Amino acid sequence: AQTVTQSQPEMSVQEAETVTLSCTYDTSESDYYLFWYKQPPSRQMILVIRQEAYKQQNATENRFSVNFQKAAKSFSLKISDSQLGDAAMYFCACLQYGNKLVFGAGTILRVKS
Amino acid sequence: EAGVAQSPRYKIIEKRQSVAFWCNPISGHATLYWYQQILGQGPKLLIQFQNNGVVDDSQLPKDRFSAERLKGVDSTLKIQPAKLEDSAVYLCASSLGQGYETQYFGPGTRLLVL
Numbered sequence: 001a002q003t004v005t006q007s008q009p010e011m012s013v014q015e016a017e018t019v020t021l022s023c024t025y026d027t028s029e030s031d032y033y034l035f036w037y038k039q040p041p042s043r044q045m046i047l048v049i050r051q052e053a054y055k056q057q058n059a060t061e062n063r064f065s066v067n068f069q070k071a072a073k074s075f076s077l078k079i080s081d082s083q084l085g086d087a088a089m090y091f092c093a094c095l096q097y098g099n100k101l102v103f104g105a106g107t108i109l110r111v112k113s
Numbered sequence: 114e115a116g117v118a119q120s121p122r123y124k125i126i127e128k129r130q131s132v133a134f135w136c137n138p139i140s141g142h143a144t145l146y147w148y149q150q151i152l153g154q155g156p157k158l159l160i161q162f163q164n165n166g167v168v169d170d171s172q173l174p175k176d177r178f179s180a181e182r183l184k185g186v187d188s189t190l191k192i193q194p195a196k197l198e199d200s201a202v203y204l205c206a207s208s209l210g211q212g213y214e215t216q217y218f219g220p221g222t223r224l225l226v227l
Contacts, residue, residue, distance in 0.1 A: 004155075033213050043202050045156070045218035052213075091155050098168070099144060099211050103155030 002027040004094050006104035013082045014112050020067075021077045021107050023092030033095040034068065034075045039106070040088040048090070051075065079109075087111040115139065117219035119205050125225045131193035134222045138186070138207030144168075145182055146216060147190050148204040156204055162188065163211060192224075200226045 004025045013019035025034065036048040051059045051068050058066050063083075067076045079086055092104040118137040126132050138145050143164050148156035159178065161169040164185040173180070177196070182188040192199055202221045208214035 031213070033215075035215070037218075043150075043204075043221040043223065045204060045206075045221075047215060047217065050215060093155075095213055095216075097212060099146075099161065099208060099214055099216065100169075101146075101158070101216055103157075105153075105155055 002029070002032075002094050002096060002100070002102050004092050004102050004104035006092055006107050008107045009105075010108040010110070012110045012112060013079070015082055015084060017082055018078060018080045019082055019109065021079075021090050021092075021109065023075045023077070023104060025073050025075060025092070025094045025104075027073075027094055027096060029096045031097060034066075035093045035095065035101075036064070036066070036075075036077045037091045037093060037103075038086075038088045039091060045091070049077065082111050084111050084113060117205055117207055117217055119203075119219035119222055121222055122220060123223050123225075125227065126195055127227050128197055129194040131191065132195055132224065133189050133191045134203050134205075134224075136188045136190070136205030136219060138188075138205070139217055141209070142207035142217075143185070143210050144208045144214065145188050146206040146208075147180055147188070148206065150202040150204055150221070152201070159190070168211070195224075195226045197226050200224055 034051045038046045063080045089106045145162045147159045150156040162182040180190045205219045206216040
């Protein structure tokens with residue numbers, strides 16, 4: 001069974017600074033995808049970034065980038081130039097074939113002005 | 114492109130009552146999911162449909178939960194009778210198909226059972 005672990009229950013960052021959220025996962029599959037989702041207080045789950053496990057290049061979406069270390073089964077999210085609107089719960093998730101998506105417990109990100 | 118729609122957004126009921134949630138997926142998405150998210154936890158899959166057939170309902174408490182997806186589009190999730198521990202956010206998601214498709218989520222329905 002696959003598992004996803006987010007070891008940081010809560011993180012804080014100053015506006016305009018950079019923050020990194022950690023995630024480790026465990027899967028026996030050779031093919032899988034990894035995601036970061038953002039969930040603001042409205043509870044809408046918003047896709048932030050997606051990484052294919054077979055790609056060595058780290059995914060980037062504007063201010064969001066990942067550090068994907070396949071051998072270590074690590075998938076961290078870096079947010080650059082943090083904005084007040086980035087404050088939310090962030091979930092790391094692993095997708096196996098058949099659309100089996102498993103989430104971590106989440107990390108609350110607080111952005112200070 | 115319209116996103117995943119869910120209703121109602123909020124629901125408060127007493128234990129032992131019944132409740133139903135509705136979901137309309139993104140147009141053209143064959144796969145639909147219902148997740149339960151208890152406060153402080155990540156979402157957990159309850160049931161997955163491919164068109165109007167059930168792919169995975171292994172985590173659905175079938176003694177009280179039921180779900181259907183008539184005509185392979187809209188879906189309803191029902192709880193009868195509700196328990197206190199059913200208080201959670203119920204998220205609906207959809208994807209184009211199976212395999213490694215990205216799932217897109219609706220706004221969720223927040224249920225409080227008193």
